[in-house]
Amino acid sequence: MKGKHIFISVALLLIMANASATIEFGFGDLSLDFAPVKPLYKESLAYPFSNDIRFSYLIAPAKADNVTNTILVSADDGTGNPTYKELEFKELNTHNTKYWALKSCTDIGLLRFTWKETAAIEIYIHGGINSVFGAYGGVDCLGFDGQYGLGLSSLLFDSIAIRGGFHHYSGHWGDEILGDFFSRGYTEGTDYKAITEYTRNNSWYFGASYTLSDIIRFGIDVELPEGKAWIRPAAHVPANTTKPSSEESPEKANTSDHIWTQEGFEDRDNRFYPSSYKAWRFGFSLEAQYSIDNVGRVYAGIDIQLHQDGKIDPVTATYSEDLGWKKEFSAVLGFAFRDKVTLPEFNIEFTYHKGRFPLLNYWFNDIEYFSVGLGLTL
């Protein structure tokens, strides 16, 4: 399924890139640009999963909450019901609160139609891989995330940008930490039922932003898992989500049934969840920039994330009305250098983040860190 989506996108890209003899041409007030460099819609600069290239050093205060030394597993709570619990792959050591983060993603626009320089619409495709390594000992890989998306972006009056499409997230554990985990002698079936993962395959995505005088930008974006989607962990699956492909009877098509079976509980499902729970994600961003002629710009931004899956209690592995949405806060201060508009920006960035660890599978692990990084942004 992942492959199909990507190949369709790539085929489209190639056709557009090579079918015509010109790169850009116009029809009166309408012009067409096959491969514009800068996308019409800009993602939040401070969002840890935005589609750009970053190589960063993360420094978290040396306290236990900021140590990432566990894997989340499903387990029997002793009464036959599921629970999620953390099992150590490494001893807790408050020295281990520094990390290397490497994110290699791109966000590009294709086939842009522009009318009178007041309205433009294009196809966008974005995605890449995000990884974090411990900056201690043997620099173990804590995990890899894959993400991609495809859809349409539009820009009106050079200030209002909107984007709609689908978005895929998939978390993977690092091999060294899995090796450490397995070598600790935990017994599958006794100590745990299954190792959990975080997947959104796929979600609908909608984003909008407003730019004032090319200085201030406010943005909001929303993700809603599709009605037919693979979602992990099992407890995050909304009540009525069904499997994207199933040759089985409709009553066996419920995604939560399937994922709970994968996580070791044959008779569990989430059909009893309230219909208001849909695993929404909301993002809000506010950014300011100041351009410096012939150099680039300096910018600052904040980003707030709200996750409805924060209402899932990991202890009981079920929806809890008493819990609130999970909140995350990120801030960025950056310097961007760019000589030519046809080249990406070279960024030097300082960030602050308080919220989930910046790898999908560690959604259960909160962290507060500062970082310094280098990067490229279209």
Place this chain on the structure above:
Amino acid sequence: MKRTLAILVFAAICFSLAAFSFSMGPEAGFFGSFKSDLFSPKTRLGVISALSTDPEGDLIRFDRKDGIPGEYYSEFKTFNKEKDNYYLLMQAGGGASTPRFSWNKLEIGGRIEAYIRGVFFLLNGNDVLGFDGSYFLGGEAKILDSIIFRFGSRHFSGHVGDETLASLVREDPTMVNADISEYVRDNFEIALGYSNEAFPYVKGAISVIFPQKNSYMLPFVHRPDYIVSGGKTNQERDPGSYAIRGDYGLSYKALIFNGELTFSYQFGHSDVFLSFQGRLHQDGITNHTLTRADDTSGWEAEFDVVIGIERTIENRILSVEAIWHNGRFPLLNYYWKRLNSISFVFSVS
């Protein structure tokens, strides 16, 4: 103050007279457009069809089991020849050259680039076989618009996929106490080449990569004598493996030589190209075993033949390539597996 001002004024006059320029903005790299370089920071998406592999099967290699060094292989899933010989290649990469100084026919700059690569089964589920991370930090230069040179630090790090590991533990729980063979190195890289925009029909480069003295380097069987990792010699760090293998001698430095030659021809608004690349691995003489009797006299060779078409749009090079590869499997941790394959790859650089 006056002296400082005078120096600055003098420097400014000299620089303007000498056509000196400086830029912090990112530039395209001098080595950025080479076609088949496995370590180039392109974004790639492709399908690999294996014509043959050696050894055959869905295997993982281990370097130690129950504390005993050696070469151990375990099947992480039952090999399905009809489906498991097709792979999906995904690589996300990027690079930037900055800052850049120019002075007449000499350009000098810094260079940073990195990629993350994953190889997945294409047809039999989409489990990931592994991920590689690599980055280059260094400098590059171009002389007389045609001679290109670079030097820097090159890191390689191989990782086995999480789904593969989980499958392995289910298939063979005894391997829980075994150490997966990993390929990790911090190297120095030196490259020299020819690339001239005024004569774009031919370009080429050669490079040599060799491990840094203080590199954390795996597998042990590839490690030269001079490596002191974390303050420990080979004997101190891996006494069990060292007891079997011993020293290599001064001539062994785990060198990697690369060479590439590309011919291009403009075809409409695109370029068609034919590229040849070869690599020689000195660590191939070990046959990847601790047993000295297995050593060979020749280095391990790889080659790629690439035919493709590319188009440059707004400084992005989009290309479609057909690649014949005969060499190592394109994941670092599978260095012990030979692959003869045909691939179709789309790339952006």
